[in-house]
Each structure stands twice: as C-alpha cells, then as structure tokens.
Amino acid sequence: MQALTPGQLALVLLFEAVSGTIALLVSHYSNKAYRFTQQKRLADLSTGFLVLSAGMYGRVIGILYAAIFSDIETLGITIIATGFMRIMAYILFVISTRHTIKVGPEMALFLQVPLLIDLNLEYIALVILVIVVLQSLMNYASSRSRYGLYVFTGFLLLLLSHFAAVMRNGYLLSQILQLLAFLALFVMLYKVGRE
Amino acid sequence: MSRKRAYRSKMRILADMMRCIQEEGEEGAGPTKILYSANLSHDRLTQYLDELVEKELILLAEENSSNKVYKLTEKGREFLREFVKMEKFSEAFGIEI
Secondary structure, eight states: OOBOOHHHHHHHHHHHHHHHHHHHHHHHHHHHHHHHHOOHHHHHHHHHHHHHHHHHHHHHHHHHHHHHHTOHHHHHHHHHHHHHHHHHHHHHHHHHTOOOOOOOHHHHHHTBGGGTOOHHHHHHHHHHHHHHHHHHHHHHHHHOOHHHHHHHHHHHHHHHHHHHHHSTTOHHHHHHHHHHHHHHHHHHHHHHHTO | OOOOOOOOOHHHHHHHHHHHHHHTGGGOBOHHHHHHHHTOOHHHHHHHHHHHHHTTSEEEEEEOSSOEEEEEOHHHHHHHHHHHHHHHHHHHTTOOO
16 A cells, blocks of 8 residues: 655645646636637636636645544545546536645554545546547647647646556656646646737 | 638637738728638628727728728737637637637
8 A cells, every 4th residue: 555655745735736726727717718709618618627626725625634633534525525526627628628754543544545546536537538638639630739739738647647546656646747737738828828 | 631610700700800900010901801801791791890990999090982991909909919819728728719
C-alpha cells in the first residue's frame, strides 16, 4: 500500500488547489465567451470547469478537515462526492467539446493512497476522458490551431493522471500530471488573452 | 482539411462584415463589397448594417446619391479584437461560434 508523507500530502493538496484555480479561470473565460457569443456549448464548458474546480477545492478542504480531525468518514464522503463531480465535469466536456513528522496511527491511515482515490470512479473517469481526448485530438487535427494543441495536451495529461492514479505507487505522479494538464490550459488561456 | 460551415451565427456574420470593413482600412467599404465578402442577401445586409451603425460599431462615413462607405469605429475595432480572442479560445475546444 502506497503511503504519503505529510510533506507529500501537502504538495498534493497544493497541486490540487493550483489546478482548481486554473480550472476556475478557464470556467470564467468560457463564461465570458458564452456571454459574448451566446454559444451554448461554451456555457456547458464553463459549467464543466466550474464543477471540476469546485470538486478540487472540495477535495482539498475535505482532506484537510479529515486530516486535522482524523475523520475517516468525512474523507470517504469527500472522495466519493468529488469523484462524482469530476465525472460530471468530464461528461460536460464530452458534450461541450464534441468533436518528518512522526505519523500517528490515525494520521497514517489517512495518508494511505487507497483512501484518497475511489478506483471505480477513477475507471469511469478514465473511460469518459478517453472520449474527451479523442475529441480534442480530432479537433486539433482539423483546425491545426496551436491553442487546440494546448487543449489536447491538457486533456491528454489529465487522462494520463488518471492512469497514474490507478497504477501502483502512482498517486503523486498523477497529481503532478494533473497540475501539468491545467498548466497547459493556463498557457493556452494566457496566450489567447495576449492575442 | 477544410470544414464546411453549415450554419453561421449572427455574431459571426456581424464579425465577418466588420472584418471586411477593417480590411479596407481608412477608405472604408461599400455595401456591395461587404455583401460579397460576408455572403449575404441584400435584405439581410441592410438589416445588419443598420444594426451595426445603431450599436456604433461602424459608421456611415460618406453618403451621396450613389455611394455609401462604412468605416469601423474604435468600439468596432475593440469588438473585433475581443471576438478574435473568443474565437481562438472556442476553436481550441472544438467549438465554433
């Protein structure tokens, strides 16, 4: 069973919070684009990123709360709830993009990775994300837009992060990949803004 | 690979018209030029030109018995800049506007 040190857990939570913030930025920009163009698919995209962002923040808060109060039950609920939120967000993406601290026993239980992921939800998320990645690849292949390449890279890295999450000892890697995915989207957003 | 556009949103039509006017620079564009460039019927063209003038995105710079010339306003240029950003962002996700 893979275990995280408190330092690693803090890093994971930091990555999650940064990713959630970028997701919120993408949601905001999508919403702005929706208000400007009235294209409904942009509203779906915005909702997807908003749900994903809320799930990520919920995860950070839930894990922190559970870690502080040694509340395994809350941790379980948080993981399931945010897992569902993630799946909802990915479904919306499919729709919108069609095409050194000694660890005490309680704490040690917390830091066991299997408690931080729900394998069933991860598999569902994987399947949905494969569709999202294929759609973004087709979109890039037809548009050859560098912004499309950033989106494809972002979704591909997100997919790889879920693969890493279900792998043995891959949890930390999955969080790094997830952060890179959102950084790719952030770069896209930044470059579009400078257009 | 070119993608056939089955439907153009009103927003895109307005942007196409304004792009045509922008391409003509300081001289501005006449209705015929805009009509061909934006691929519109005469009735639609008149309706949309009136709307763009009303919204102060373009202005009627010259008008005599035979000639009308439309120019882009600063508000129109800002609108086009914003439209290009939204267009690039949307297309990155495979969404056409």
